[in-house]
Amino acid sequence: MITDRELMHRVAQKDEQAFAELANRYSARLLTMAWRLLGNRADAEDAVQRALLRLYLSAGSYRSEWAVSTWLYRVATNVCVDEIRRRRSRSSLQKAVHEEAGDGQALLFPWGGGAVRGPAQNLDLQRALARVPLEARILLALRYVDGMSYQELARVRGISVNTVKSQLARGKMILRAGLTDRRRRPRTAVRIAKGAGE
Amino acid sequence: MTTRTSLTHDELENSLIVHFRPVPAAADLVRRTIDGLRDDFRPERFAERVQVEATERGISMLSPGGQARPPASQASKRLAAKAREELFEYLEGRRSFFSVPVDFSGMPAFQRKVLERTYRIPFGETRSYARIAQEIGNPRAVRAVGTALGRNPIPIIVPCHRVLRSDGGLGGYGLGLPLKIRLLGLERSTPVLEGCATTRIVCRVGCPDAMRMREDSRVVFASVDDARSVGYRPCKVCRPSDATLS
Numbered sequence: 001m002i003t004d005r006e007l008m009h010r011v012a013q014k015d016e017q018a019f020a021e022l023a024n025r026y027s028a029r030l031l032t033m034a035w036r037l038l039g040n041r042a043d044a045e046d047a048v049q050r051a052l053l054r055l056y057l058s059a060g061s062y063r064s065e066w067a068v069s070t071w072l073y074r075v076a077t078n079v080c081v082d083e084i085r086r087r088r089s090r091s092s093l094q095k096a097v098h099e100e101a102g103d104g105q106a107l108l109f110p111w112g113g114g115a116v117r118g119p120a121q122n123l124d125l126q127r128a129l130a131r132v133p134l135e136a137r138i139l140l141a142l143r144y145v146d147g148m149s150y151q152e153l154a155r156v157r158g159i160s161v162n163t164v165k166s167q168l169a170r171g172k173m174i175l176r177a178g179l180t181d182r183r184r185r186p187r188t189a190v191r192i193a194k195g196a197g198e
Numbered sequence: 199m200t201t202r203t204s205l206t207h208d209e210l211e212n213s214l215i216v217h218f219r220p221v222p223a224a225a226d227l228v229r230r231t232i233d234g235l236r237d238d239f240r241p242e243r244f245a246e247r248v249q250v251e252a253t254e255r256g257i258s259m260l261s262p263g264g265q266a267r268p269p270a271s272q273a274s275k276r277l278a279a280k281a282r283e284e285l286f287e288y289l290e291g292r293r294s295f296f297s298v299p300v301d302f303s304g305m306p307a308f309q310r311k312v313l314e315r316t317y318r319i320p321f322g323e324t325r326s327y328a329r330i331a332q333e334i335g336n337p338r339a340v341r342a343v344g345t346a347l348g349r350n351p352i353p354i355i356v357p358c359h360r361v362l363r364s365d366g367g368l369g370g371y372g373l374g375l376p377l378k379i380r381l382l383g384l385e386r387s388t389p390v391l392e393g394c395a396t397t398r399i400v401c402r403v404g405c406p407d408a409m410r411m412r413e414d415s416r417v418v419f420a421s422v423d424d425a426r427s428v429g430y431r432p433c434k435v436c437r438p439s440d441a442t443l444s
Contacts, residue, residue, distance in 0.1 A: 016235065020228055027223035036218060045227055050387050052231045061413035071414070078418035082389040085420035086322055125217050134420055135428045144218035158395025158417035159428045167428065172210060179213075180204050 004068035012059040023052050026069070030076050033145045036129075037080045037138065047083055051076035066155075069146065073156045077138055084134060128178030136171030139164060241289030248285060252277035256299035260285075260352045262373060284404070285354060291388040293404030294321045296355050305351075308339075312346040319360045322385040326364040348372050354381065389418040391438055393430045400425040405436035 002018075004025070010018035030051060034044035054075050062071060129137060135157070142148050142156060153164045249266035251259035252274040259266070260281070269275035280298050287293035300317060302310045311334045319325050331343045347358040353373055359381040363369045371378035392408055393400040395415040400422060401408035419425040422432050422439045432438050 016232055020232060023228040023231060027227055028220040031223040031227070032218060032220040035221065045224065048223070048227065049231045049234060052228070053234055056235060058413060063414060066414060074417070078389060078416065079387075081418045081420045085390060088420065089320065089323060122213055122217050125213050133427060134424050140214065141218060144214045145220060157428065158393060158415065163428050176205050176210055179210070
């Protein structure tokens with residue numbers, strides 16, 4: 001099998017076949033990462049397309065000391081992060097409108113997660129993730145979509161390995177707290193229901 | 199009686215693994231992307247044709263093609279040259295703001311109000327004609343706003359392409375709708391805040407300091423606070439924290 005690096009060098013010479021091959025290798029993982037960060041499939045597909053285009057256009061500046069996957073995830077997270085920035089500034093405008101319309105979705109899924117469909121959706125986890133600060137959420141997504149090492153994560157986001165570790169730990173702590181909250185509530189409800197029955 | 203409510207390490211790990219399990223991409227996603235590669239717009243060609251006029255106070259005219267009057271002074275010549283350079287970077291997706299000043303003084307009062315308001319619409323965002331009319335205190339003058347924007351003498355730098363119809367329709371554009379669509383798309387794919395992985399400084403895209411950044415050092419951030427949370431500091435030249443507040 002041709003390695004990623006060889007493909008990347010061919011992409012730099014505007015070889016569309018090599019580009020298609022490389023894009024196919026990563027499209028599912030990139031899509032999942034973008035989907036989990038952006039909350040819906042349409043925006044995720046759009047982001048993946050933009051990331052792949054950027055990869056094609058900037059292939060000339062690719063340097064082989066980078067693993068292609070690391071380079072590609074850097075490009076893709078950059079696209080997703082900017083999309084989230086755009087949403088934040090948009091949502092500050094639209095917030096008033098949403099609240100007026102009683103759109104509770106916007107509160108539960110501040111990242112537009114209301115439209116999430118797909119296999120293995122876990123709404124509790126989704127809600128808990130929405131409370132994790134963005135940089136930590138990105139690291140979680142990269143780590144669990146592609147099993148990246150701390151070093152790779154540090155490279156993708158341009159931060160130190162120690163920051164990666166502390167961000168991941170903090171992210172998981174927030175997740176655990178959020179999920180524990182969720183668990184407690186239904187049980188209390190059951191107990192009350194039982195109590196009422198007796 | 200206490201019930202066990204906290205999540206074990208393994209339980210959290212498992213639910214994260216399941217949540218982030220890759221979903222297959224649509225079969226035609228890559229093909230659609232490849233179709234997108236066949237795009238014949240060349241920003242450098244557009245930028246070459248553009249004529250720019252400036253007064254000593256700022257840019258007063260920008261037009262693709264045609265003839266520009268010769269600059270009145272060295273200062274205005276310098277401003278025009280800078281505007282062309284920034285325009286080129288903007289069209290290449292390397293700039294999210296213009297630092298050259300704009301001279302609104304030669305315009306009729308109403309148009310000036312409309313364009314000054316439009317000038318403040320942030321990069322990558324849009325407003326409706328109705329909203330601009332409202333903000334300049336003339337809520338019924340929606341059509342007049344459209345006309346004033348249509349005659350914008352400094353398109354792109356005064357971003358009249360960021361003004362759309364309230365129903366989301368594109369409205370019109372003095373330089374032709376295809377260019378309006380192109381500019382909106384360009385702003386969607388150009389980031390605004392970029393950090394340098396080696397210096398750990400976060401800049402606005404287009405900052406002269408950030409221009410020297412190596413391609414593989416660029417990391418995009420969604421806000422200055424996010425960048426700070428992972429150890430970056432804002433640039434002292436382009437001051438990204440001030441800019442994102444507008």
